[in-house]
Amino acid sequence: MPERVTGMNRSEQSAEAVVVDDDEGLNEKESETRRSLEGTGHQKPALAGPTPWSLSEARAVRCGDEVPTAGQADERSGDDDLMEQVVARDNMRAALRRVKRNQGSPGADGMSVETLTEHLKAHWVAIREQLLAGSYLPEPVRRCDIPKAGGGVRTLGIPTVLDRLIQQAILQVLQPRFDPTFSEHSYGFRPGRSAHDAVRQARAYIQAGRCIVVDVDLEKFFDRVNHDVLMGKVAKRIEDRRLLKLIRCYLEAGVLADGVVSVQQEGTPQGGPLSPLLANVLLDDVDKALERRGHAFVRYADDCNVYVRSQRAGERVLAGLRGLYAELRLRINEAKSAVAAAIGRPFLGYAFWTRKGEVRYAVAYKTLDALKTRRRRTTARNGGRSLPHVAEELRGYLPGWKVYFRLAETPGVFRSLDQWLRHRLRALQLKQWRRGRRIYRELRARGVSHDLAAQAAAGGRRWYRHSMRLINRVLPTAELIALGVPLMSH
Numbered sequence: 001m002p003e004r005v006t007g008m009n010r011s012e013q014s015a016e017a018v019v020v021d022d023d024e025g026l027n028e029k030e031s032e033t034r035r036s037l038e039g040t041g042h043q044k045p046a047l048a049g050p051t052p053w054s055l056s057e058a059r060a061v062r063c064g065d066e067v068p069t070a071g072q073a074d075e076r077s078g079d080d081d082l083m084e085q086v087v088a089r090d091n092m093r094a095a096l097r098r099v100k101r102n103q104g105s106p107g108a109d110g111m112s113v114e115t116l117t118e119h120l121k122a123h124w125v126a127i128r129e130q131l132l133a134g135s136y137l138p139e140p141v142r143r144c145d146i147p148k149a150g151g152g153v154r155t156l157g158i159p160t161v162l163d164r165l166i167q168q169a170i171l172q173v174l175q176p177r178f179d180p181t182f183s184e185h186s187y188g189f190r191p192g193r194s195a196h197d198a199v200r201q202a203r204a205y206i207q208a209g210r211c212i213v214v215d216v217d218l219e220k221f222f223d224r225v226n227h228d229v230l231m232g233k234v235a236k237r238i239e240d241r242r243l244l245k246l247i248r249c250y251l252e253a254g255v256l257a258d259g260v261v262s263v264q265q266e267g268t269p270q271g272g273p274l275s276p277l278l279a280n281v282l283l284d285d286v287d288k289a290l291e292r293r294g295h296a297f298v299r300y301a302d303d304c305n306v307y308v309r310s311q312r313a314g315e316r317v318l319a320g321l322r323g324l325y326a327e328l329r330l331r332i333n334e335a336k337s338a339v340a341a342a343i344g345r346p347f348l349g350y351a352f353w354t355r356k357g358e359v360r361y362a363v364a365y366k367t368l369d370a371l372k373t374r375r376r377r378t379t380a381r382n383g384g385r386s387l388p389h390v391a392e393e394l395r396g397y398l399p400g401w402k403v404y405f406r407l408a409e410t411p412g413v414f415r416s417l418d419q420w421l422r423h424r425l426r427a428l429q430l431k432q433w434r435r436g437r438r439i440y441r442e443l444r445a446r447g448v449s450h451d452l453a454a455q456a457a458a459g460g461r462r463w464y465r466h467s468m469r470l471i472n473r474v475l476p477t478a479e480l481i482a483l484g485v486p487l488m489s490h
Contacts, residue, residue, distance in 0.1 A: 082240040085173045086166075087128050095169040096120075099161060107160030108142045116161045131166070134242035138163045140254040141269045155223070157255055157269025167250065167273040170243070175277060178237060182280055183287035188301035189276035195348045196407060198300045199361065202307070205296045206342045206352055207359045210307035212314045213345050216321055217336035221302040222275065223267040226329040227251050230268070230282050237281070250274060276301065286324045293320075298347075305347055314339035350407065360409040368413070371401060372420070379424040381431045390428065391484045398486035414488035425485065426475050 085091060099113060106112050111119065120127075130136035141157030159167065179190055187198035206213075218224075231248055238244055251268055268275045279301060290297050290306065295317065297306040306321070308314045318339055322332055338345075343352050346364035353362050378393050385393075408414075433439045443453035481490060 080240050082173055082238060083132055083134075083242045083246075086169045086243070087131055091169050091172055092165075095165055095172060098168050099165050102164075104161070104164065105144070105158055106142075107158050107163065108140050109160045109162075111161055113161050116165065119162070120165075127162070131246070132242070134245055136166075136246060136249075138166075138246075138250050138253040141271065143255050144271070154270070156271040159250075159253075159269075159272045163250070163253075164273060166246075170247070171273045171277055174238075178277065178281060181237075182284055183291060183299070185291065185297050186280060186284070186287055186299045188299065188303075189280065195300055195404075198298045199348055199350045199407060202298050202305060202342075202347055203352060203359050203361065205298070205307035208296075210296055210309055211342050212308050212311055213340060213342040213347075214306040214308065214314045214317045214321070215338050215340065215345060215347075216304045216306070216318070216325075217333040218302045218325065219331045219333040221330065222270045222279070224330055225251075225268045225279070225282060229329055230278060233281050233285070234278070247274070247278075282328060285328070286321070289324050300348055303348065307342060311339060349405070361407040362410045363405050363408050363413065367405075368417075371417075375421060376424070379421070379428055381428050386432070387425065387429055387483060390425065391480075394486055395484055398488075402486065402488055411489060418487045418489050421485070421487070422477060422480060425480060429475055 096117070099116065103113055127136070139160045139162075141159050141163075144156045144158050146154045146156060175191065182190065185201075187193045187195065187201075227248065230251070231244065234247060235244055238247075250272065255269065268278050283299065283302070283304075286304070287297075287299060295306050295308075297304060299305075304321075306314075306317050308317060318332075318337070325332055343354060343359075345351065346366060349364055349367045351362045351364040352359050354360065374397070375394070379390055383390075430439065433442050437457065440453045440457035443457075444450070477487075481487065
């Protein structure tokens with residue numbers, strides 16, 4: 001790949017137009033780029049300059065070498081011209097908009113989303129030629145470990161922004177072709193479907209009397225995906241061998257960690273746009289097998305719950321699922337999987353409870369504990385942060401949490417969470433006044449009597465106790481809301 005350009009010589013909007021639009025008044029190089037995106041015939045320049053993070057010749061062999069040339073590809077039609085659809089102008093323009101909107105961290109090459117359009121303006125013609133010729137090699141993904149709320153870490157693989165763009169373009173071509181063939185019981189990462197739809201369907205099954213759930217957790221699913229099994233299923237749906245080769249290359253791109261690139265023998269890194277679609281392709285056979293057997297189930301990504309009417313039936317279903325997943329070379333995590341009562345069993349952060357015979361939504365206890373732990377860190381009194389700063393940090397995640405759990409029918413729990421948060425914020429404000437004299441002065445200025453202000457000043461380090469007795473009088477809920485503190489029950 002040519003040396004990357006990092007400078008921005010014109011606005012982002014004009015740079016994007018050069019790469020993927022049809023504007024007039026472009027210079028010669030820009031017009032050449034535009035024509036390449038439109039698929040017009042022109043002499044394509046040879047590649048120049050070294051490729052950053054270049055991979056060995058052996059890796060190219062692993063990705064396959066029987067690939068039609070660009071000239072042969074131009075004569076393809078139907079399912080054989082998918083790569084032409086991927087690099088088409090409108091598709092790339094939509095992919096670029098999505099990548100910009102999603103933002104995200106740089107990958108292994110350090111290039112940011114902000115410099116992507118400038119890089120494409122200079123090098124898209126050569127990149128497009130590589131894609132059409134089947135010679136493009138993705139860069140390794142950058143490893144990023146994210147702590148889990150319940151302990152442990154979730155390992156993400158962050159592709160370069162250029163590879164995210166190409167994966168997004170592939171996704172936009174394949175998703176409309178694959179999605180209609182997926183099971184109606186699959187809800188994860190599909191257009192027009194959401195986690196809320198999955199939770200609603202689970203509730204409907206329980207309400208209908210299926211009170212036992214077979215809760216299946218796959219052991220390190222994204223790390224254990226077998227490349228040959230997955231590519232065999234993808235090849236049944238795709239005839240364009242250039243695209244098949246490119247997808248396998250993305251699976252085998254390797255992971256950069258501590259300056260060392262390790263080759264991927266299995267797994268599909270979480271973090272790329274293609275990974276969720278590939279997961280659905282792999283697991284669709286299990287969905288179809290459950291459908292043929294008449295089971296009531298819900299799957300969201302690798303989380304699958306089957307709802308039955310008895311413990312004995314659940315045990316039979318779990319035994320059958322072990323065999324189905326074994327055919328895909330996947331393993332069930334026996335410690336986290338169970339056949340149990342559906343009421344109270346968490347699913348996608350939600351749990352279910354009953355009132356007067358009606359199944360209702362709640363937030364799972366584990367999810368509530370994780371939220372309180374995070375809010376406890378945010379409102380710690382030894383952080384040296386002002387109330388406006390703490391409020392800003394709370395706004396970073398509480399509104400999204402509130403939107404996701406809007407189905408929960410537990411107003412009392414949310415009121416309790418709000419009361420607890422207000423108490424901690426008031427204690428934080430009291431500590432920031434620090435000394436007895438200032439505490440006394442601030443309280444008196446807010447209308448607190450001499451005796452109460454003096455009592456608070458005398459015990460100034462008993463922040464939490466005094467926050468309950470006094471500060472709620474001078475830092476009311478309305479003032480916290482005006483400060484921008486997100487509250488669950490408002």
